[in-house]
Amino acid sequence: MSLTNHVKYIKFMCARYSTLPLNQILQGDCRDILPDLPDRSVDLIFADPPYNLQLQQDLYRPDRSRVEAVNDAWDQFSSFSEYDEFSQAWLKECRRVLKDDGALWVIGTYHNIFRIGTILQDLGFWILNDVIWIKTNPMPNFRGVRFTNAHETLIWAVKSRDANYIFNHHAMKALNDDLQMRSDWYIPICSGPERIRINGKKIHSTQKPEALLYRIILATTRPGDVILDPFFGTGTTGAVAQRLGRNWIGIEQELQYIQAARERIARVNPAPADALSLPVRSRKSRLPFGTLVEHHLIKPGQILYFDRNPDIRAMVLSNGHLSVDGWSGSIHMAAEKICGRPTNGWERWYFLDEHGNFQPVAVLKQKFLSGISKEDDLKENL
Amino acid sequence: MSLTNHVKYIKFMCARYSTLPLNQILQGDCRDILPDLPDRSVDLIFADPPYNLQLQQDLYRPDRSRVEAVNDAWDQFSSFSEYDEFSQAWLKECRRVLKDDGALWVIGTYHNIFRIGTILQDLGFWILNDVIWIKTNPMPNFRGVRFTNAHETLIWAVKSRDANYIFNHHAMKALNDDLQMRSDWYIPICSGPERIRINGKKIHSTQKPEALLYRIILATTRPGDVILDPFFGTGTTGAVAQRLGRNWIGIEQELQYIQAARERIARVNPAPADALSLPVRSRKSRLPFGTLVEHHLIKPGQILYFDRNPDIRAMVLSNGHLSVDGWSGSIHMAAEKICGRPTNGWERWYFLDEHGNFQPVAVLKQKFLSGISKEDDLKENL
DNA sequence: ATGCTACATGAATCACCCC
DNA sequence: GGGGGTGATTCATGTAGCA
DSSP, rough: OOOOHHHHHHHHHHHHOOOOOOOOOEEEOHHHHGGGGGGTTTEEEEEOOOOOOOOOOOOOOTTTTTTOOOOOOOGGGHHHHHHHHHHHHHHHHHHHHHHEEEEEEEEOOOTHHHHHHHHHTTTTTEEEEEEEEEEEEEEOOOSSOOOOOOEEEEEEESSSOOOOOOOOOOHHHTTTEEEEEEBBEEESSSSSSSSEEETTTEESSSOOOOOHHHHHHHOOOOOOOEEETTTTTTTTHHHHHHHHHHHHEEEEEEEHHHHHHHHHHTTTOOOHHHHHSSOOOSSOOOHHHHHHHHTTTOOOOTTEETTTTEEEEEHHHHOOOHHHHHHHHOHHHHHHHHHSOOOOHHHEEEEEEETOOEEHHHHHHHHHHHHHHHHHHHHOOO | HHHHHHHHHHHHHHHHHHHTTTTEEEEEEEEEEEEETTTTTTEEEHHHHHOOOOOOOOBBBSSSOOOOEEEEEEEESSSSHHHHHHOOOHHHHHHHEEEEEEEEEEEOOTHHHHHHHHHHTTTTTTEEEEEEEEEEEEOOTTTSSBBBBBEEEEEEEESSSOOOOOHHHHHHHTTTTSSSSSSSEEEOOOOOGGSSTTTEESTTTTOOOOHHHHHHHHHHHTOOOOOESSOOTTOOHHHHHTTTTTTEEEESHHHHHHHHHHHHHOOOOOOOGGGGGSOOOOOOOOOOOOHHEEEEEEEOTEEEETTTEEEEEEEEESSSSSTTEEEEEHHHHHHHHHHSSSHHHHHHHHEEEEEEEEEEEEHHHHHHHTTOOOHHHHOOEE
8 A cells, every 4th residue: 555545544544433553653743643643533642743952063982983973854943933833733743633531751851851840830741750760871971071961851640630540560679679659760771782783883862762662651541542653753652562562643744764663563472461461459359347347257346446446436326337435327437527538447446256356347258259259160060 | 255346347358358268158048148258269160059849738758757757938939930030139139149160059859840940051150070979878769659769960060161170080099999980979868977966956958978978079179179058057068178278158047057067067176087987888889680581581481490490480471570379579578488488489499491491590699790891882872 | 775566647639320 | 420349558767765
């Protein structure tokens, strides 16, 4: 299919059927291509826009070799206001294309990230974190006139303050040896076999490491989600999305990058599904306290003690409420009434077991839930 | 001298003789006080302005204790544009007061730093570095809904691109074990005896650590220079300046902070300071197992064998946990589950290499750590 | 003195479903 | 759309108390 026909096909599919050109690279300036994508259609956007580096002259190392600079045509802007206009244009379209609960990541350096952050806030985006990619092996400052610029900044934002965004907290915690993941990420720059080269010469001046995208995608998407990258380059986003069982859409101007990206992604094998479906803590395992009463795990009239304190008592009513000094309500409300703020009643109310030991009522919930799963097992085995 | 007379004296000295009120705290809003200082008169400005945090509700730790919020009157702004106006006002005056070869540091978080950076650039400042203060002991994200906000951002800027600014490269290199100082700084938050308290209660909600100012002042001033802090607070800038033999000028509104700062600075001996006496931590070298998964050294879905036993298997999940018979957890927990006591998972779990031989996963860790320190990476890549 | 445990706390934009 | 009910969630460090 010719390029022109390809573009026509994409536009046709999107406009007519509101379907998305999944797992494809669309050629062109993202300011021209984004308008063809439907409203509220993608789950995540990762953007690595031009940094507006404003390098003035060649830079030489102490051994007098020349540093290959980022002076591609796509990184030339004549002024801040021109850069701002450009940024507003693509960010506005990203906002339209993003689902209301979707999220946006943008990466940059001090040359451009302050302008990006300000524009994001002015467009109504709500910043969740700024994350620092700390390079374990940055290029030193050869002339010794500044601090080694050893990091880049990522902004993670959603469309509004009340967006119900995805954050796979437990996956992040697991990835970090069971400690909460922080806003400082230690990742080497892209080099070695991962760096795409032709005849030993790197074809993209700012190729991002796959490890960076791995963490972003694992943290803020689910398998099957659609990830859009409006500055696709050599397709790091697509390669990692493919590996993690996510769908992707890339937008890129340069044919050379597109070809390299297509070859690269074609070589990626997705991970097996059972390695991707992570044990997500279910939010829907809610069990009303009254169910325990119905199933005789706790009896109407039984006495519960707050925080193992034998003097703070409540009586279980037949409807599953607790009665405290004439007042009655749920285990949570009763606990809140005593400690003065919202709290989890399952962990605050204790009963005396057959040995005379205090046990939180949560153990009864556990007992009940495991009993149910045994029943299910029984049914399945029949 | 009464307060009014004191202000009159300052204005008189500045206006008439162009002398500076050195080593003094001027009381008032810096937007009112700065205009009294002469043009091009100070060498360095350090500013820790309000962050515009916009906290909405109380926050509780999992142990149900309440987090003391930053809800001081000085951090209340009704909108971004009001915050921008405020920032433009004081930054514009700072630009006027700063010598042409002087420098400016501003600290902030994602709530405000993008706006500050944009305004700086729009006023003509030239950014030299953004520096990341990485907190070794930040407050966690108690609800597990974002990444731990473990850093703050500093911007180091000069008045124009051709300013002949101070950077004590060799002092910085010496301070960093003879390695070039990078843009990521590892410094604990201000606590313990350094934190100023009255009756055990901190008097300023956002007191900065002296180690941070120590590095800034050592890097970008000379002895005898004049350092201005328009948001002086409890005087960290003054205390460190005094210790390092620099002159300082503080501007602060709150009388309580001023009094604490005066007492604090009076206790400082301007002795030759010992850099190593400051609690500056080096970067951690801990490597989570998940990092190897992120870097594709081990793949989701891959099978590991316990103690080379082909019958005791685990599958690597995409989050870096191991899955064993439906259970999942870290390599260490998985190993403990099997052998019954705490153990080092790195040495107990084996994979099959390309020759079909068992190799402990520790060899991958070694491979990763040696790979990122390769010299050619340093030289070849931006 | 030393070691151990318990407790306090820090610039934090900190939930979500269902009626 | 608002309000009430249910329940998920933390790390490093300094200090106090006690054996």
